[in-house]
């Protein structure tokens with residue numbers, strides 16, 4: 333296995349470009365199942381999770397070709413409706429094939445994703461919505477066995493805002509007979525990007541980005557070509573990197589309006605974030621304030637930025653409270669940060685961070701995607717050297733993060749464990 337070594341204390345300066353958004357690319361690549369192809373996607377990030385979803389689509393019989401950041405998918409040769417356990421267990425977003433397979437073939441057999449480090453992450457709301465649309469769902473030896481000779485439009489209410497639940501049902505509804513209404517729908521920019529891709533194919537979806545979406549069934553969808561939006565979580569991660577190193581960087585290709593809550597909070601903490609003609613300028617001379625955050629569905633503070641923001645608060649002068657309302661176990665990074673000298677106390681879904689003391693480098697272990705990013709950020713700021721092991725977690729969602737940070741002046745490299 334590989335590890336990443338970080339020598340702390342180096343100020344980040346210069347320009348970095350973010351890659352395409354993992355959480356937009358995953359559902360959009362899956363949406364290629366809904367037409368006879370070929371679909372052409374540009375700015376697709378080269379990540380483990382993207383490789384996993386391409387493997388899954390190939391297993392279903394689709395033709396998938398990659399050339400740099402361009403991916404071509406032609407699902408006219410679809411010949412299976414089964415998503416195997418060994419693929420789904422490595423990436424739970426594989427459940428996104430459920431809706432499209434039912435819509436296209438009337439049949440799907442998808443392994444029930446297990447829990448993961450950050451929580452149980454059930455998909456009951458996905459399944460309840462599909463049943464409302466007339467699907468017959470049963471559990472068979474760890475697999476969801478779904479049958480739906482003809483899905484029909486339904487009025488669906490999500491008890492909890494669910495990103496992939498909204499995406500799965502949006503895709504299931506495109507050929508359904510009648511109108512499907514999704515109430516309390518997720519509003520994330522990645523959900524809006526998927527709706528845009530489907531409408532570009534000929535779907536009739538309204539209300540994307542609002543809590544009330546409607547999908548009017550159509551007979552077929554046409555292939556499309558599009559560019560994947562920039563990754564807002566990678567953008568947020570670099571904003572925090574500039575903050576913890578008191579740096580001055582420019583981030584290219586990003587869309588700051590997709591991070592309203594994060595930009596608001598880092599500005600309160602003393603980081604300047606300004607849109608310039610060629611990108612986002614992020615400057616921090618001093619972290620001036622501790623700031624409380626509470627993760628919420630978009631447009632609230634993103635849970636995928638909680639661990640990274642906590643590192644910034646470890647370096648802020650006072651006390652801050654970081655509350656996690658989305659996942660039940662997303663503080664795994666805390667014990668690793670404590671090994672680096674962080675003063676953090678957990679009480680229920682809140683972490684109380686007493687900042688002001690420098691962090692010290694240490695050997696630490698990554699446990700989930702965003703926690704591992706936070707350990708690298710802590711390493712950038714710490715006195716001494718930090719070794720982050722199990723970096724395969726970080727490769728799921730960040731393309732060559734150590735190369736991008738090194739280009740900004742960080743002393744960071746990857747070695748074998």
Ligand code: EPZ
Pocket residue numbers: 354355358425451452453454455456457458459492493494495496497635636658659660701702729
């Ligand atoms: C998506 O996961 C993202 N993944 C996650 O990013 C992100 O953290 C999460 O949304 C929240 O923003 C992708 O888009 C591929 P949810 P998802 O369904 O859709 C509960 C990353 O780091 N819930 O919005 O799986 C669930 O347990 C990843 O890139 C149910 O109870 O998250 C959670 O508490 C991590 N029943 C809450 O809702 C359901 O049927 C939100 O989950 C579905 C969800």
